[in-house]
Structure formats: C-alpha cells, structure tokens
Amino acid sequence: MERTALVTGASSGIGRATAEALVAAGYRVYGTSRKPAAVQAPVAGVEYLPLELESEESIEGLAGTLESVDVLVNNAGESQSGPFEELPGDALRRLFQINVFGPVRLAQLALPGMRERGYGRVVMVGSMLASFPLAYRSSYVASKAAIKGFSNAARHELSPYGVWLTTVEPGSIATGLSERRTVYANPDSPHRRRFETMLAALDRNERAGTPPERVARTILTAIAATRPRQRYAVGSNAPLVFALRRVAPVGLAERLTHRKHNLSI
Ligand SMILES: NC(=O)c1ccc[n+]([C@@H]2O[C@H](COP(=O)([O-])OP(=O)(O)OC[C@H]3O[C@@H](n4cnc5c(N)ncnc54)[C@H](OP(=O)(O)O)[C@@H]3O)[C@@H](O)[C@H]2O)c1
Structure with missing residues (x-):
C-alpha cells in the first residue's frame, strides 16, 4: 500500500533530504515551503x-x-540565539509559534485520520541541545524541549491505535x-564577547x-519501526555522548557541551 507523508520545511537541509528519501522509499510525498514556487531545484516526486x-x-x-497523511515530519524550524536577558518578547513568541505551537497544531490536524485508519507516525525534529542545554541558546533549547515534551507525553494516548509520536534530535548538521x-543581542551587551x-x-x-542525508536515514528508521522509540539522536557523536550522559554527573555533560562551543564554565 502506498503511504503518504508530509514534511514541513522541505525546501532545504534536513527536510529536503527527508522528502527525497521518502520518495525513494516509495511514499507519496508533500513538502512545504513558505514559497513553494521559489524552491531551488525541487525534488522530483x-x-x-x-x-x-x-x-x-x-x-x-x-x-x-493532513486528514489523509500517514506520516507527518515536523521539521521546519527557526534557530535563534541570544543572551537570555536580552531576548525580545516578540521574538520569543514567534519562535514558540514556529517551533512549538505550529507543529503541535499540524499534529492535531493529522492525528484523527491516523487514529481512525489505525496507522500513523509523527516525527518531531528536535535538537540534541534540548538534551544538552547551552548558554545563549535558551529560547531555542526551550522550544525544542517543549516539542519533545508534547511528543513524549502524548505518545501513549495514540500508541494503542498504531499511531506513534517520536522525536529525532540532530546534533550539528551541515x-x-x-x-x-x-x-538577538544588544549593541552594548555585557555578554557580547562570550x-x-x-x-x-x-x-x-x-x-x-x-x-x-544521515539525519534523513534516521528519520526513515524511526518511521519504519514497529514501535518507534521516544527519541532518536544523530550526529555529534550521539551514541557516545548519550551513553556518557547516563553514567556521568550532570556537571560533566554541562562542561563538555560548553567546551565544544569554546565556553569555559
Ligand atoms: N542544522 C542543524 O545543525 C540542526 C541541529 C539540530 C536541529 N535542527 C533542526 O532541524 C530542522 C531543520 O533545520 P535545517 O538545518 O535543515 O535548516 P534549514 O535548511 O534552514 O531548513 C529549515 C526549513 O524550515 C522552513 N521554515 C523556516 N521558517 C519557517 C516558517 N516560519 N514557516 C514555515 N517553514 C519555515 C524553511 O522553508 P522555507 O524557507 O522554504 O519556507 C526550511 O525549509 C529545524 O527544526 C532545526 O531546528 C537543525
């Protein structure tokens, strides 16, 4: 049976690679963009x-x-940075609308059909930073933690119907x-140097x-699983750093995350 998938933010990066991989795997694929007519080198199919x-x-x-899709990949998102003290309220509201409330609403529109048909997959593209929080990324980290929270908590409302929510957390992806x-940073910010x-x-x-393309493969693995896990992580030595996080003190993971970004704490 041909399954249907919708990938948000399919014009570039992870979304584009995922849409391409889904076409190659035999899905009927919808991809979104703010400007569909301007998508560079659109993916055939x-x-x-x-x-x-x-x-x-x-x-x-x-x-x-969305009523008719079997798979929703909530990939589109904004990457925001700035000192916590200086993040403007309207920028925070926009970020949460794009990274959290929008994807939540898309999932709500897709889930009833998936539940009635007895099959569905909703993939939230989060970020490893939600598991390894970093200075000056507080709004982004919080938005990715929020979308993961919705997915983790709602999973077993839908799993009895064969519908699975899962989060894919990429590390640094080119x-x-x-x-x-x-x-966002004030011109005279005391935080500017760090x-x-x-x-x-x-x-x-x-x-x-x-x-x-590596993230796209992980997303397809998550979709194909009979019982998709809560989280799949990919990039930035994910297997090693998540294993370390399980056994090491929280402070060590915090220090290593900041050191990777040239900050000593
Ligand atoms: N790259 C990384 O290192 C990394 C790491 C962890 C997580 N992620 C996450 O992975 C996802 C994809 O990121 P990427 O690196 O592939 O970035 P990207 O190439 O910039 O892709 C972002 C996509 O989101 C869409 N988009 C942006 N703002 C939007 C809006 N307001 N409404 C609708 N669509 C919007 C863009 O489409 P149009 O411009 O065509 O509308 C674009 O296709 C994001 O959620 C990001 O947070 C990325």
Whole structure:
C-alpha cells in the first residue's frame, strides 16, 4: 500500500533530504515551503505546498491534506540565539509559534485520520541541545524541549491505535542553517564577547557537521519501526555522548557541551 507523508520545511537541509528519501522509499510525498514556487531545484516526486508556521490561517489551510497523511515530519524550524536577558518578547513568541505551537497544531490536524485508519507516525525534529542545554541558546533549547515534551507525553494516548509520536534530535548538521539563524543581542551587551565566541563555535561545528542525508536515514528508521522509540539522536557523536550522559554527573555533560562551543564554565 502506498503511504503518504508530509514534511514541513522541505525546501532545504534536513527536510529536503527527508522528502527525497521518502520518495525513494516509495511514499507519496508533500513538502512545504513558505514559497513553494521559489524552491531551488525541487525534488522530483515531491508536491510542494505553502506553509507559513507564523500564520494560523496557513496552518489550517493544510487541514484537508493532513486528514489523509500517514506520516507527518515536523521539521521546519527557526534557530535563534541570544543572551537570555536580552531576548525580545516578540521574538520569543514567534519562535514558540514556529517551533512549538505550529507543529503541535499540524499534529492535531493529522492525528484523527491516523487514529481512525489505525496507522500513523509523527516525527518531531528536535535538537540534541534540548538534551544538552547551552548558554545563549535558551529560547531555542526551550522550544525544542517543549516539542519533545508534547511528543513524549502524548505518545501513549495514540500508541494503542498504531499511531506513534517520536522525536529525532540532530546534533550539528551541515545544512547552512547558520546563515539563516536569528540573533538577538544588544549593541552594548555585557555578554557580547562570550556570546560571539559561542556563536563562532556553533557556526564552525555546523559547517563541519553531519550531512543532512544521515539525519534523513534516521528519520526513515524511526518511521519504519514497529514501535518507534521516544527519541532518536544523530550526529555529534550521539551514541557516545548519550551513553556518557547516563553514567556521568550532570556537571560533566554541562562542561563538555560548553567546551565544544569554546565556553569555559
Ligand atoms: N542544522 C542543524 O545543525 C540542526 C541541529 C539540530 C536541529 N535542527 C533542526 O532541524 C530542522 C531543520 O533545520 P535545517 O538545518 O535543515 O535548516 P534549514 O535548511 O534552514 O531548513 C529549515 C526549513 O524550515 C522552513 N521554515 C523556516 N521558517 C519557517 C516558517 N516560519 N514557516 C514555515 N517553514 C519555515 C524553511 O522553508 P522555507 O524557507 O522554504 O519556507 C526550511 O525549509 C529545524 O527544526 C532545526 O531546528 C537543525
């Protein structure tokens, strides 16, 4: 039976690689972009639909399509950085609308159909930073922890119906995301020096990161599992660092995370 999947943010990076992998695996694939007509080198076999996660109207516009999808990959997101003291309220609200409330609503629109048909997969693309929090990324970390929280808690509301929610946490992935990052810091910020040190390390790690195709393979593994796990992590030595986190004191994981971003704590 041909399954149908919808991948948000399929114009670049992880979303694009996932849409491509789903087509290759035989899915009928919808991919979203804020500007579907402007998608560079569209992936053959992907039907592009408009989605602006800041707009309730745009989200609700996908209701008819979401009723019929078997797989939803909530991938689109904003990467935000800035000193906690200086993050503007409107930027925080926008981030949570894009990274949390929008994906939650898309899942709510897809779940009834999945439940009635007795099969479904909802993949939240989170971030390893939600498991390894980092200075000057507080809003982003909190948004990715929030989406993981929805997924972890709601999983067993749906699992009796053959519908599984799961979170994929990528580490540093080479997608060019650093060019699209939103950054908030006051010009005279007392945090500027350490913040810029962290940002430079973040961008360096992203450029040297894991290819997005590797994340796409993990997303397909999660989808194909009979009982998908709560979390799949990929990139940034995920198996090693999660194993270390299980046995080492919290302070050590905190120090290593910050050291990887050139911050001593
Ligand atoms: N790269 C990393 O190191 C990394 C690490 C951990 C987690 N992640 C997460 O992985 C996901 C994909 O990131 P990526 O690295 O592949 O970045 P990317 O190449 O910049 O892709 C982001 C996608 O999100 C879409 N998007 C952005 N803002 C949107 C909005 N307001 N409404 C609707 N769609 C929007 C973009 O589509 P259009 O511009 O076409 O609308 C784009 O396709 C994100 O959730 C990110 O937080 C990335």
